[in-house]
Amino acid sequence: MTARLNLDGQEIKPLRICMIGAGGFIGSHLCEKLMETTKHSVLAIDVCGVKIQHLLALGQPWSDRIEFYKINIKSDTRLEGLIKVSDLVINLAAICTPADYNTRPLDTIYSNFVDALPVVQQCRDNGKRLIHFSTCEIYGKTIGSFLPRDHPLKADPAFSVLKEDETACIYGSIHKQRWSYACAKQLIERLIFGEGAENGMKFTIVRPFNWIGPRMDFIPGIDGPSDSIPRVLACFSNSLMKGEPLKLVDGGKSQRTFIYIKDAIEAVQKIIENPARANGHIFNVGNPHNEVTIQELAELMTDLYCKISGTARPEVVTVDVPSKEFYGVGYDDSDKRIPEMTQVRKQLEWEPKTSMYDLMEHTLKYQYSTYAEAVKKAMSKSTYK
Ligand SMILES: NC(=O)c1ccc[n+]([C@@H]2O[C@H](COP(=O)([O-])OP(=O)(O)OC[C@H]3O[C@@H](n4cnc5c(N)ncnc54)[C@H](O)[C@@H]3O)[C@@H](O)[C@H]2O)c1
Numbered sequence: 001m002t003a004r005l006n007l008d009g010q011e012i013k014p015l016r017i018c019m020i021g022a023g024g025f026i027g028s029h030l031c032e033k034l035m036e037t038t039k040h041s042v043l044a045i046d047v048c049g050v051k052i053q054h055l056l057a058l059g060q061p062w063s064d065r066i067e068f069y070k071i072n073i074k075s076d077t078r079l080e081g082l083i084k085v086s087d088l089v090i091n092l093a094a095i096c097t098p099a100d101y102n103t104r105p106l107d108t109i110y111s112n113f114v115d116a117l118p119v120v121q122q123c124r125d126n127g128k129r130l131i132h133f134s135t136c137e138i139y140g141k142t143i144g145s146f147l148p149r150d151h152p153l154k155a156d157p158a159f160s161v162l163k164e165d166e167t168a169c170i171y172g173s174i175h176k177q178r179w180s181y182a183c184a185k186q187l188i189e190r191l192i193f194g195e196g197a198e199n200g201m202k203f204t205i206v207r208p209f210n211w212i213g214p215r216m217d218f219i220p221g222i223d224g225p226s227d228s229i230p231r232v233l234a235c236f237s238n239s240l241m242k243g244e245p246l247k248l249v250d251g252g253k254s255q256r257t258f259i260y261i262k263d264a265i266e267a268v269q270k271i272i273e274n275p276a277r278a279n280g281h282i283f284n285v286g287n288p289h290n291e292v293t294i295q296e297l298a299e300l301m302t303d304l305y306c307k308i309s310g311t312a313r314p315e316v317v318t319v320d321v322p323s324k325e326f327y328g329v330g331y332d333d334s335d336k337r338i339p340e341m342t343q344v345r346k347q348l349e350w351e352p353k354t355s356m357y358d359l360m361e362h363t364l365k366y367q368y369s370t371y372a373e374a375v376k377k378a379m380s381k382s383t384y385k
Contacts, residue, residue, distance in 0.1 A: 004038070006273045007349055014039040015272070018082050018128075020073055020119060021092030023049045025216045026133070026208070026261070026268075030090070031055050033265045035062035040272070043082050045069045046093070051215050074115050083122045088272065090131045091119050096181070097217070099229035102330035105180035112184035120188070124195050129202040129279065131271060134189050136162065136209040136286065136337050137182040140170040145335040163340040164207070164282045177330035189282070196280055204271050204278040209286025209339045212359055213261030214366035222374045229327075236298060237367040240305040241375040245319040249326045252295035252318065255336040259287035260359035263352040270348040277347045284339035287352035290359070291338060300356065304364050309372065 004012045017034070021027050023046030031052050034040045042065065044052060049068045056068050073079055073093055083089055095104070095111040116132070123130040144159030153159055169186055171179035195201035217234040218224025219241070229235065239246045267285045271278040292300065298318050306313045323331045344350050354362075 004273075007270070007277060008274070012038070012273045014041065015087040016041050016043065016085065017272070018043045018045065018086035018089045019092065020045045020079075020090065021094065021133075022046050022068075023051050024092055025051070025213075026211060026265075027092045028052050028055075028215050029213065029261050029265050030092075030268055031066065033269055034272075035060070035066060038269075038273075039065070041065040041067075043067055043069060043086060045071045045073065045079070045082065047072050073119065074110075079118070080122050080126075083119070083128055084126050086128060088129050088131065089119065089123050090133075090272075091116060092133045094133070096135070097229070097231055098178070098181075099327055101179070101181040102177040103328050105177040105330075108180045109184045112181060113188050116188045117191070120192055120195060120201075123203075124199055124201045129204075129275060130192065131204045131206065131268075131278075132188070132192055134185045134205050134207050134282075135182065136207050136284065136339065137334070138169055138186050138189065138207060139167055139334070139337065140179065140182055141172075141334045142336050143168070143170070157338070160336050161288075161338045161340050162284065164284055164343055167340075172332040175330060176332040178327075178332040193282075202275065202279045204280075205282040206268065206271065207282065207284050207339075208259075208264065209284060209337055210256050210258045211261050211264045211285075212258045213363050214370075216261075216363075219367075219371050219375065221378060222371055232294065232297065233363065233367075236301050237305075237364065237371070238375070240301060240364075241368070241372050242379060243314065245314070245316050246298040246302065247321045247326060248295055248298060248318045249321055250323045250333070251320050252298060253293055253335075254333050255291055255293050255338075256297070257286050257288055257291045257338055258297075258356060258359065259285070259290065259352050260354035260362070263287065263354050267344060267348060267350045267352075270350055274348060281343060281347060283344050283348070284341065285344060286337075286339035286341075287354075288338050288341060289352075290356040292356060300360055301364065304357075304361050305368070308361075308364055308368050 022044035028051040095108050139162045142160045144154050192203050217230035219238050220226045236246050302317050
């Protein structure tokens with residue numbers, strides 16, 4: 001491999017990266033990218049390594065560059081030793097499924113703030129650079145959502161486009177426990193930012209805006225608990241494979257922007273390899289061109305699923321469900337999330353490429369080939385719900 005250069009024309013030296021949460025959706029794609037296209041090595045930490053099994057198999061060209069550590073960062077003293085021997089720490093570990101925020105607020109807050117705190121402190125104490133994964137949920141509700149329904153300013157981007165260094169974070173009351181996740185993520189962001197300002201810690205904060213792709217979450221009762229609710233992609237995929245209407249929470253009117261995981265991982269790679277451009281920054285990483293309502297997402301997924309599986313479009317595609325029934329008491333939502341892109345464009349010369357149609361087609365092909373047979377088999381057994 002010829003020497004790879006960063007955005008400033010400097011040779012990229014191999015790094016040893018301590019990646020916490022490496023066995024999750026984003027971690028698995030990031031490990032894959034680093035193994036296939038770079039010489040960096042990864043100390044992969046997670047409570048579960050199933051999604052990176054294919055990378056850990058013996059005899060791969062990168063086998064000497066990836067090691068898996070089954071560690072729960074809540075309680076394992078090996079963590080600091082692994083941070084000490086690394087050049088860079090990336091923390092992806094979190095409870096990050098909306099169904100948990102109002103039903104397991106304590107676990108959510110502990111996971112996203114308390115468990116992340118020692119990682120920050122150990123990076124500070126050992127002089128390590130940290131890339132921390134936050135969320136677009138940090139913005140909460142838009143200012144535009146407080147305007148009357150038909151107010152002309154609702155269409156003004158100033159009232160809805162989310163800017164890293166300007167937009168206020170607006171959450172619901174404490175009774176709306178949905179905001180436990182956003183609030184914990186906000187506090188750890190503030191702490192990291194403070195460590196940078198007061199103690200000179202080198203950091204980058206990433207705010208993902210709905211990254212989507214293969215290996216996201218699980219299908220309930222197939223490779224995850226039957227009574228758990230995954231994020232929207234797996235929820236809708238599950239209903240499609242079962243031939244059931246897709247459940248639209250409160251009518252599916254919320255708007256979201258989706259980005260293909262492989263586009264987003266390119267931004268993360270640039271952050272890793274361009275520290276001089278990324279340190280001290282908070283980056284929105286999303287695709288503002290791929291905005292849809294959740295209802296439109298359901299329609300698109302149904303059309304694509306029928307094309308991929310060769311089945312006829314069902315007469316009833318969606319069914320409305322009140323959020324209280326679907327998520328329980330204390331649920332709330334943000335209306336709209338469009339990332340402002342100036343920071344990533346300017347610092348990292350990065351743009352997302354994949355359209356909504358293409359990213360969903362790639363993803364549903366994966367969902368269909370991985371799960372459809374297992375769902376069919378499980379449905380033939382009477383106990384499967
Ligand atoms: N996927 C997205 O679109 C998205 C959006 C916003 C924010 N994020 C953030 O990005 C990060 C990664 O998200 P993801 O989609 O890959 O989630 P994920 O749930 O697939 O991955 C998280 C991983 O962290 C691991 N983990 C959790 N607690 C741990 C602990 N105590 N010790 C060791 N490992 C632990 C889990 O086992 C899991 O493999 C999270 O911090 C999340 O909040 C993701």
